[in-house]
Amino acid sequence: MLHAYLSAFAFIALMLFSLSGLLLNHPDWFKGRNPAVDHTLRLDAAELREAAGSADPARALAAIVAERIALKGGYKSGEVIDGEAQIRFEGVSGKSDLLIDLASGQVEATVEPATVTTMLHDLHRGKNSGAAWSWVIDLTAVLTLAFSLLGYVLFFSLRFRLATSLQLTGVSLAVLAVIFFVFVP
Template structure:
């Protein structure tokens, strides 16, 4: 009888040691839930955008786009044309400030300090943009200004946002911050799955299924 009592007591102590501390579990649940919902709130709109554009990019060839081309022409005044002549044989340099101001006033073009390509006969400035393209050409001899912009529509614009194509440093920083928030969202979700896995036996099989499906497609179907 005494041996049975001792054995029962030892088993009880062993179970108590294996049982997780409720306070510790509550602490991690509280903080993981907090980080999970904050990161999900930060990611929500951007994640929807990147998910939808992921589909449109995957089927880009099936989505028709009708580019719209806009052209503008102008004549550079003689004083500004003289400034281009004074620039000499510069290969690559921004346009003079007065020329940029004239372009903004007369043609509503804001080129900033982008680097232009200079040659003996012309100055060419490439102006790539999300969802399209544009360029500016100035004849250094006669002062003729020619501008052309191609717009491929909203779908192309959002697709370029997804790729970070010609979007500038601000959007590039946003993508980096968004990626970090997504990592936090996924990791906190993983730890929450671990905490709830005992009450949900299908947790790890479902997670494993997602991993296996991805690996099979990568190994077998991607050539």
């Protein structure tokens, strides 16, 4: 019973990674773009002082702006240089860029939601997807390898197919080697 349940998960996950792998290999198949949305707002002097007094002013400014605007992604980076703060959020759901004038408190925010294709790409690669999704990728890889290896061993265990199995293995390895060494730049 455990084998059946683990197989069901492995097959669903394998289908997801196969589909997203196709999209990675052919990004022009589904061109699409969700338009970026620009927001402007002004931080008051108290908010600017609060952020300036924190250990990480860019992160503090990002938190203040995130309370007012629905930003896409998680905090990626931020720097405060010459009276301006530049802050970037990235995630599977999209990205956001903040430009904050620390003298006036003027905030210019650009929020760009991800398309379905970019979401699948990021999930496939594990980019900006967090630790939980990283575990899903690892679990899928381990289960797929285990079931593939088990199937391969079972394939070889059939005595009347042993010669054919060895020949198919050799041909498969040779074809992959030729493609790699001849056609891959």
